[in-house]
Amino acid sequence: MILGSMSPDFEYFIVLEPFQGIGHTTEGLILHALSLSISFAMTEVNLMITDHEIIYTETQQLPKWTWIFFLLPTFLFSGIAYVQIVLDREIGNQPMSDTGVIIMTLLFGFLIPGLLVCMKARIVITKHEMIISILPIYKKSIILESITYIKQIGIKPIQEFGGWGIRWNGKKQGLIMQGDEGVEIGISNGKSLVISSRNAEKIYNALNENWKLNRHSKK
Secondary structure: OHHHHHHHHHHHHHHOOOOOOOOOOHHHHHHHHHHHHHHHHHHHHHHHHOOOOEEEEEEEEOOHHHHHHHHHHHHHHHHHHHHHHHOOOOOOOOOOOHHHHHHHHHHHHHHHHHHHHHOEEEEEEEOOEEEEEEOOOEEEEEEHHHEEEEEEEEOOHHHHHOOOEEEEOOOOEEEEOOOOEEEEEEEOOOOEEEEEOOOHHHHHHHHHHHHHHHHHHHO
16 A cells, blocks of 8 residues: 555656656556556565575466466457557447557556466465465465464366466365465464465475474474
8 A cells, every 4th residue: 555655656756856747647557656566565575585594485377378368358458459549440339538548458458467477476485484475466474383284185276266366165265376286284273275386295395394393393
């Protein structure tokens, strides 16, 4: 919220002038405020993670074949923009202005699909906690002492979770990005978390070893 409220004023520092241009307009929000906020948020989270001693880290992306679903809006909005602006043919009974078409194309045709295609999940295991994140939309920290069990499992993303991403099937929360294997973690609050990975054994070993160390030190 802080970054979002301050980002329109970043324009003053970029141009080094005390005059407002596009900072507080829709164009400014899309062109620089949103991207700057995301960049600063990602930098802050990465700095917070590096303060801990990292035992294991892994970065994942969605399967590449799913990108086609994210790129469909790019073709759709690009086509609308081409017809209305280049061919000068209005679309629909109440067509948007050319400026509106350009903004919608940039936002829904390029910015959002681009963020989804580039979206990465990061799994970080330290001596005392596990941090999973999909920046800048999701971050969860689990203290190893709060874990009740850890086990390796097979995963069927569609049958069990209905797809990929941050999922919930009514019983378990899942970070489902890659692979058909993963790790299931029980938490002391009664909830469980499933993380898919092509390196499920490495995640399991790193978690299990440090989880046992934390339990012994607590005793």
